[in-house]
Amino acid sequence: MPEFVLRLYITGRTLRSERAIANLRRLCEEELAGQYGLEIIDLLERPQLGEDEKILATPTLIKNLPSPLRRVIGDLSDTEKVILGLDLLPCAESQSQQGDEE
């Protein structure tokens, strides 16, 4: 049972989409290894899901679990903002790691 449930919404396999997917995979492996589930949803194929989640911009990353729900938009190239946006800070030892990096 993964602790983190993440969904990434994209529109078509564009360069920007691919970049977002790569950035997210890398980040997850670095920060959440073994404790996450990731689903990638292409809105060109499943537009109704975009309707349900009221997605306006793509790529949009939604953290469904643990609550509260969080959204980050963009190609996720700014790792720090993704960590901040997803509330990844308080959990695990990633906090100290990140402090070292800075």
Place this chain on the structure above:
Amino acid sequence: MSGNENQQPIGKIETGIEGFDLVSEGGVPKGRTTLVAGTAGSAKTVFAIQFLADGIRKADESGVFVTFEETPDDIRRNMLSFGWDIQRWEAEGKWAFVDVSPEPDDRPIESGDYDLGALIARIEHAVRKTDAKRVSLDSIGAVFSRFSDAGLIRGELFRAASALRRMGVTAIVTGERTHEYGDICRHGVEEFVADNVIILRNVLDEEKRRRTVEILKFRGTSHDKGEFPFTISSKKGIVVIPLSGIRLDQRSSNVRISTGREELDEMCGGGYFRDSIILVSGATGTGKTLMGTEFISGGTANGEKCLLLAFEESRDQLFRNAAGWGIDFEALEKKGLLKVVSTYPETASLEDHLLWIKEAIEEFDPKLIAFDSLSALERVSSVKTFREFVIAISSFIKKKEMAGLFTAVTPNLMGGTSVTETHISTITDSIILLRYVEMFGEMRRGITVLKMRGSMHDKQIREYTIDGNGMHIGKAFRNVTGIISGMPQHVATGEVERISGLFEESDRRAG
């Protein structure tokens, strides 16, 4: 494909919004995006929704509503008051929402590049699902407040506009303005969204709210210029009053109808024309209401239906007055020949008065209509609005080939003209003046036909009296001058004869 498109003239699609299709010469450009810009409270959202609602009701075309501000639930509830059952249309697959209204805590973190591809994908999905021909986006400015990069959003909206064009739908996009007269739209939206711009205004004009619509540009196709007043009716939504859009194509009739008084028929050269507008002007107590009443009794005597709109007196008063002149309004109403509507001008704006009056005419379908008095309506509006009202109602009356009689009050007892007259005298076909004449310490009354378009008429000022049988027109005032100017002067008989002799002389010489 785009090459073909450019060679074809741009067609139009009727919005279904009453009056708007007339001033826009057929609606909004088909397959294009039109920006509807306005300040807060200028009815942009109603316009955008009505474009879809009337598409469904009048043209059987489905629609997609993209909402950036209000939630679909709010819209469904608010529009029920217009009788638009959006929920039912959704169930029938004729209406689809694309809900992009903000969530309470919805300010996403931005990390790197993004675009509005999701929005475009969702609109496309909804259009396909309902086979929509119309799309409304309300309101586009709200998108800017949700993202940090305005330049990027602008580019994305441009992409959305081209996507709409590719889908072949006709779209309305609303946008906010900060001032009634100034920049077209916030964020410079108009430059990249639309070739076509409509502006809705809601301005204070002499303490009265005045709504207008202006078509600023329709690229490649024609439309009427200027601002047109509109109102929002609970039954129809937006109703535009197409003022200069009114065409003067009424047929002109030579058929005469009775003025209700034989002597006056003679003065008018045989009666009023079937489809004419008559203005009766006089000071208080000169018998304007009586002339209106006789006009109506003359019509009903010939079996014509008459509508009397009273803005000064109650029904009871009117019925009592008529009875005093020997006319039984109650019996006429029972026979279905007469309908009396009495209301205070202050109960509504002039645009709203125009609406219900038109509806009353459509419903009762009278041949004659009397307004008593028109001056009362002037109290509740600015000069401009009043003039527009009179033009609109006159042209409507003429189009219906009805005869209309307006009464107007002059402010002075003696002579003078009223404001009402100066504004509408050119619109009316006939003008009758009722004036007080002071002679030897006595108030007498004079009547004259000032104007009778397309007909010979009596040019004399005749004396008249009023009794229990109505109005009695007698002989001309022979030895009084200055009645109309309000300064009657008695002239000795010898002088009158000398002057008329003078004119005969010069006539002969000229001949």
